[in-house]
Structures are given as structure tokens and as C-alpha cells.
Amino acid sequence: MTPPPAQSATLGANGMPVPSEEPRRPPVLSVGLLGWLRANLFSSWLNTAVTLVLAYFVISWALGLISWGVINAVWDVPGTGAQVDTSACRAIRGEGACWALIGEKYRFILFGLYPFDEQWRPALVVVIFVALYVVSAMRRFWNRWLGLVWIAALTVIGVLMWGGVFGLRFVEQERWGGLPITLILSTFGIAFAFPLSILVALGRRQTSMPAVKALCVVYIELIRGVPLISLLFMASVMFPLFLPEGMNIDKLLRAQVAIILFAAAYLAEVVRGGLQALPRGQYEAADALGLSYWQKTGFIVLPQALRLVIPPLVNTFIGMFKDTSLVLIIGIFDLLNTAKTSIIEPAWQGFGIEAYLFVSAIYFVFCFAMSKYSQDLEAEFNRHRRR
Amino acid sequence: MQQGTARAGEAPTVRSGVAAGAKPMIELINVNKWFGALHVLRDVNLSVSERERVVVCGPSGSGKSTMIRCINRLEQHQEGQIIVDGIELTDDLKNIDAIRREVGMVFQSFNLFPHLTILENCTLAPIWVRKMPKKEAEELAMEFLTRVRIPEQAQKYPGQLSGGQQQRVAIARALCMRPKIMLFDEPTSALDPEMIKEVLDVMVELAQSGMTMVVVTHEMGFARTVADRVVFMDRGEVVEVGAPTEFFGNPKSERLKTFLSQILGH
Numbered sequence: 001m002t003p004p005p006a007q008s009a010t011l012g013a014n015g016m017p018v019p020s021e022e023p024r025r026p027p028v029l030s031v032g033l034l035g036w037l038r039a040n041l042f043s044s045w046l047n048t049a050v051t052l053v054l055a056y057f058v059i060s061w062a063l064g065l066i067s068w069g070v071i072n073a074v075w076d077v078p079g080t081g082a083q084v085d086t087s088a089c090r091a092i093r094g095e096g097a098c099w100a101l102i103g104e105k106y107r108f109i110l111f112g113l114y115p116f117d118e119q120w121r122p123a124l125v126v127v128i129f130v131a132l133y134v135v136s137a138m139r140r141f142w143n144r145w146l147g148l149v150w151i152a153a154l155t156v157i158g159v160l161m162w163g164g165v166f167g168l169r170f171v172e173q174e175r176w177g178g179l180p181i182t183l184i185l186s187t188f189g190i191a192f193a194f195p196l197s198i199l200v201a202l203g204r205r206q207t208s209m210p211a212v213k214a215l216c217v218v219y220i221e222l223i224r225g226v227p228l229i230s231l232l233f234m235a236s237v238m239f240p241l242f243l244p245e246g247m248n249i250d251k252l253l254r255a256q257v258a259i260i261l262f263a264a265a266y267l268a269e270v271v272r273g274g275l276q277a278l279p280r281g282q283y284e285a286a287d288a289l290g291l292s293y294w295q296k297t298g299f300i301v302l303p304q305a306l307r308l309v310i311p312p313l314v315n316t317f318i319g320m321f322k323d324t325s326l327v328l329i330i331g332i333f334d335l336l337n338t339a340k341t342s343i344i345e346p347a348w349q350g351f352g353i354e355a356y357l358f359v360s361a362i363y364f365v366f367c368f369a370m371s372k373y374s375q376d377l378e379a380e381f382n383r384h385r386r387r
Numbered sequence: 388m389q390q391g392t393a394r395a396g397e398a399p400t401v402r403s404g405v406a407a408g409a410k411p412m413i414e415l416i417n418v419n420k421w422f423g424a425l426h427v428l429r430d431v432n433l434s435v436s437e438r439e440r441v442v443v444c445g446p447s448g449s450g451k452s453t454m455i456r457c458i459n460r461l462e463q464h465q466e467g468q469i470i471v472d473g474i475e476l477t478d479d480l481k482n483i484d485a486i487r488r489e490v491g492m493v494f495q496s497f498n499l500f501p502h503l504t505i506l507e508n509c510t511l512a513p514i515w516v517r518k519m520p521k522k523e524a525e526e527l528a529m530e531f532l533t534r535v536r537i538p539e540q541a542q543k544y545p546g547q548l549s550g551g552q553q554q555r556v557a558i559a560r561a562l563c564m565r566p567k568i569m570l571f572d573e574p575t576s577a578l579d580p581e582m583i584k585e586v587l588d589v590m591v592e593l594a595q596s597g598m599t600m601v602v603v604t605h606e607m608g609f610a611r612t613v614a615d616r617v618v619f620m621d622r623g624e625v626v627e628v629g630a631p632t633e634f635f636g637n638p639k640s641e642r643l644k645t646f647l648s649q650i651l652g653h
């Protein structure tokens with residue numbers, strides 16, 4: 001085959017070798033969508049059969065979901081509050097979703113018993129939390145100001161939730177509920193548990209300080225050895241017994257401390273895995289340069305160790321985010337508990353699927369964002385490994 | 388053991404003959420070290436003067452690495468004295484820090500920090516240990532990177548460089564601390580043959596500039612041309628010390644003769 005004259009002319013002018021042949025295209029059936037389908041779904045008779053059977057199930061399930069969730073769904077019911085008439089929903093139980101529940105109860109699910117007229121405050125708190133996450137996620141904001149931003153944001157959140165200043169009505173902690181509780185427990189949980197876990201993991205490796213090491217080992221093993229539920233019980237029931245008469249620490253705070261201690265023990269082991277994976281030569285090079293222990297740890301050890309364990313770290317964070325829902329057993333109204341409570345009225349009994357789907361969607365959004373972000377972070381951090 | 392002590396006793400005489408009057412930068416006096424029950428350094432005596440270049444060789448496992456790692460306290464000796472630049476190495480952390488600031492080290496496996504750029508590798512310690520302003524540290528780093536002939540790689544990461552380039556960066560990184568002494572532990576052993584020369588060339592230049600150097604290496608060509616003295620270690624003992632001509636031309640101990648015939652034989 002002779003090359004097209006135009007092409008050979010330009011190449012010739014550039015002094016490049018003239019290709020003897022135009023590049024050949026791969027066969028149509030091996031590339032693109034068609035190629036992919038052929039290779040992965042229809043490569044043999046067996047494969048084709050499996051594909052068709054699975055496709056049948058997936059499609060019929062999806063159709064069922066659409067007819068339940070969209071076509072047959074009840075979006076609205078007459079009346080409200082105690083006068084609500086849910087007979088329309090009851091009539092199609094099992095065939096259509098009762099989204100009217102969410103329309104009626106979403107404020108309760110999201111904000112619990114927080115005074116209805118003041119619910120713009122927890123709503124604003126949720127917005128601030130999300131903004132805080134977004135800002136913290138961007139690497140160009142990773143500087144000393146970020147710490148101040150956090151302190152400022154958390155202060156504003158405290159003021160908004162409690163009130164009692166700036167003309168805001170005081171709302172006692174017992175009335176907080178829903179999404180802000182979940183976000184408070186998990187944000188403070190991670191913000192304190194993560195640094196604590198790093199210290200514990202470092203402490204566990206201090207062969208030269210046996211007392212510190214023993215303390216860290218005991219802490220990790222003790223906390224990991226008990227279920228979070230029992231820690232929460234201890235925090236809510238037993239802990240006050242040890243306090244002096246008249247002194248009372250807020251229930252939410254006690255649950256928060258239990259969550260922090262629990263998560264830190266798990267995270268410490270994850271961090272330790274990263275520390276162990278770091279070659280000894282890195283420590284030696286840092287020592288030989290005269291870096292102090294904390295310089296070595298902060299500049300050499302942790303940056304490398306932590307980026308090695310981003311996947312298990314985020315795994316633990318996600319687990320922790322969802323584990324905050326266990327506080328419902330000590331009577332704190334987090335998101336899951338408000339969902340559960342929202343269907344307690346006789347009119348709404350039996351519509352658990354809708355309520356739980358609604359909160360599941362909220363949990364999913366946060367967890368999926370964490371997961372996605374960790375993948376980006378990993379790719380970004382591992383840039384230096386690329387050649 | 389008996390023989391080792393006798394040999395070690397001779398060492399100072401040899402040294403004073405070679406570098407009479409020069410100020411000692413490193414002094415190891417009857418140094419002993421054990422790893423568990425394993426006696427890895429046996430009554431080691433060695434003195435290195437200012438601007439002196441000492442090459443250490445010996446069979447694998449003879450304690451060469453352990454000895455030079457004791458000089459900057461990457462390993463801890465259990466008996467004897469190690470005095471570096473007039474400061475004795477004890478448990479006192481201040482002394483250890485002071486010595487590490489004056490002693491640079493280059494490792495067989497480079498040990499660059501993979502998450503930092505070449506420039507950051509070089510400026511980290513000057514900025515944080517020497518408290519040098521960032522700009523000044525960067526200029527200094529560029530100066531040394533130019534000296535090891537890789538200034539154009541400054542913004543890359545270690546993983547993007549060849550072994551020889553990485554080892555030259557490691558040398559520059561150590562030099563950025565402006566050490567008085569440089570320790571090399573088999574700096575070319577992990578390199579492909581075609582990269583060994585580029586690293587040795589840099590080391591030869593460094594030697595010519597008057598740096599006090601202790602080099603563990605099997606590159607006998609380097610020992611011949613650069614070393615003031617060559618030290619032979621075997622089974623934790625300093626068996627023989629001498630100027631290169633004497634050392635290679637007229638080895639005294641049987642152990643050194645065997646070692647030289649093995650290493651030079653092929």
C-alpha cells in the first residue's frame with residue numbers, strides 16, 4: 001500500500017521517516033462497545049445464557065421497583081398531623097410506596113424534636129457541616145487557616161444548636177435530633193479519634209518507653225475487645241455513677257467520648273499498619289540528617305504511612321459514620337432513631353421501608369462521597385510513584 | 388580475640404605515621420558491640436583525622452556497616468568510646484543531635500524520601516535542623532545538585548530517577564547539611580555497572596575538596612586512588628590498616644591475603 005501523498009509530504013518536510021504504510025485499524029469487532037460486549041457477555045453459549053438470565057432478573061426487578069416507587073406510589077395524602085388520612089397508602093400496601101410519609105415527616109426525621117419554628121438552625125448547621133467538608137477536602141486549603149476555620153465553624157454550630165445568645169432561643173440538648181446529631185457525632189468523632197489514634201499507634205511502637213507502649217497496647221486491646229454498644233451503655237449508665245453528686249455531663253457528650261475512644265482504637269491499628277509498612281531506611285535517613293523525633297514523624301513517617309493506609313482508614317471512617325446510629329440504644333435521636341420514631345404513630349405504622357429508604361439515601365450520599373474522595377486522594381498522593 | 392587486640396593496638400601507630408599532627412575527627416577506642424549474643428564489633432580502634440579519606444573493606448558480615456553506623460548512632464555501641472569532632476557519643480540526646488548535624492551519611496539503598504521532590508529532599512534538614520531560611524536552603528540545594536550534575540531534576544520525585552541519579556541526590560542531600568564528615572555505606576553496591584562510575588566520580592570530587600570521608604566499599608579502584616588509608620575488617624575486628632600501596636602490595640595478615648585474592652582474583 002502506498003501512503004497518501006499529503007501525509008508523506010509533511011513527514012518528509014519534517015525530516016521524519018516516511019511510514020511505509022498507513023496505520024491499520026483494529027478489527028471492528030475487537031474494540032469499542034461492540035467488542036466489549038462480545039468479549040465479556042457473549043463470548044460463549046454458556047456466557048450468553050448466563051447474561052440473558054441475569055438480564056431478565058435485573059430488568060424485571062428494576063421494572064418492579066419503578067412501578068412500586070414511582071408509578072403506583074402515593075405522593076400525598078389528605079390531612080396532616082393527627083388528622084392525617086393514610087387510607088390511600090394502606091390500599092396499595094405492597095404495590096406502591098407511600099412517599100406521603102416522607103412529605104409529612106421529613107422535618108421530624110431530619111431534625112427530630114428540635115422546636116419546629118427554629119428548625120432553620122439545624123438546617124443551617126447541616127449546610128455548615130457540608131461546607132466544612134467540602135473546604136477541607138480541597139488540598140489548596142490545606143494550611144494553618146483551615147484549623148481556624150474549623151474552630152470557627154464548630155463554634156457557630158454550637159451557638160446555632162444551643163442558642164441562648166444573640167437572641168436565639170435556648171434549645172436543650174435533649175431536643176436535638178436527626179441529621180445534625182449524626183453529623184456532630186461522626187465529625188467530632190473523626191476529628192478527635194484520628195489524631196488520638198496516631199498518637200496511640202506511635203506510642204505502641206515506642207520500644208524505648210515500655211510504659212507508654214504497654215499503656216497503648218492495653219488501651220487498644222481493651223477497647224477493641226468490647227462492642228461499641230456496651231461502651232455506649234457504660235458511658236450513659238455507669239459513668240455518671242462515678243461522678244460527684246450534682247455534676248452531670250451531657251448525655252450526647254458522653255456518647256461522643258465513647259465513640260471517639262472506640263474509633264481511635266480501631267484507627268490506631270490501621271495507622272500502625274502503615275507505620276510498619278515503611279522501610280527502616282526511611283527512619284535511618286531521617287535520623288542521619290539529624291531530624292528530631294517529631295520532625296521525622298511529621299515530615300517523613302506519617303505522610304508516607306498514612307497515604308499507604310488511605311483505603312482502610314476511609315473504610316473505618318465510613319464504618320464509624322454509620323456506627324453513630326448505635327446511640328439510639330441510649331435514647332439519643334440520631335438520624336436512624338428519628339426515622340424509626342417517625343412511623344410510631346398508628347396512622348403511619350407499617351411504612352418502615354419508605355422511612356428507612358429515605359435515611360439510607362442520606363447515609364449513602366455521605367458514605368459514597370467519602371469513598372469517592374478517598375479514591376481521588378489516593379490517586380493524587382500516589383502521583384510521586386508514577387514515572 | 389588475642390590477635391585482634393594486638394592488631395588493634397598497632398592501629399594508632401600506623402595512623403599517626405600517616406597523618407601526624409592532624410586533628411582527629413573520629414576516634415573509636417576499644418569499641419565493642421553485640422547483637423544479642425552475637426559479638427559484631429570486637430575492640431575496634433580507629434582514628435580518622437581531619438580531611439582524611441578512609442576506606443573500609445572486608446567480607447560480608449564482618450561488621451563494616453555496624454561500625455560506621457555507630458559513628459552517627461544509628462547503632463549503639465555497648466563498650467568503649469566513640470568521639471566525633473571532640474564530642475563523645477553517650478546516651479545524651481544533645482550530643483547525638485550535635486554529632487548527626489556534623490556527620491552526613493549515604494546508604495546503599497539511597498533512602499531518599501519518595502514523597503518529596505528532589506529539591507525538598509535536599510532542603511528539609513537544612514530548613515528544620517539548621518533553621519535556614521527556605522530560599523537560602525533552596526539555593527544551597529541547587530548548588531549541590533549542580534555539583535552532583537543533576538540540577539535539572541530538582542522538581543522530580545525520587546521514583547522518577549535512575550539509581551545512579553538517586554544516589555547522587557542522596558550525596559547532595561547529605562552535603563546540604565554542610566557536614567564535616569561523610570560516611571558512605573557501600574554507596575555503589577545497589578547500582579548497575581554503568582551507573583557506578585557516575586557516583587564514584589562525584590565521590591572522588593568530594594574527596595578532592597578535602598572532605599573527611601569514611602567509605603565502606605568493595606570498589607578497590609576507588610580505594611587505591613582516593614584513600615589515605617584502607618581498613619580491613621573481619622569477624623568484627625580491625626585486622627589490618629595501611630596506606631593503599633602497602634595494603635594492596637604487601638598485605639601482612641593471612642586473612643587479608645585471602646580476602647584480596649578472592650576479591651581481586653576475578
Ligand SMILES: Nc1ncnc2c1ncn2[C@@H]1O[C@H](COP(=O)(O)OP(=O)(O)OP(=O)(O)O)[C@@H](O)[C@H]1O
Pocket residue numbers: 422425427445446447448449450451452453454
Ligand atoms: N539489627 C541487627 N540485628 C541482629 N544482627 C545484626 C543486625 N545488623 C547486623 N547484624 C549482624 O551483625 C553482623 C555484622 O553485620 P554488618 O551489617 O555490620 O556486616 P557488613 O560487614 O556490613 O556486611 P555486608 O558486607 O554484607 O554489608 C552480621 O553477622 C549481621 O548478620
Ligand SMILES: [Mg+2]
Pocket residue numbers: 451452453572573
Ligand atoms: Mg553492610
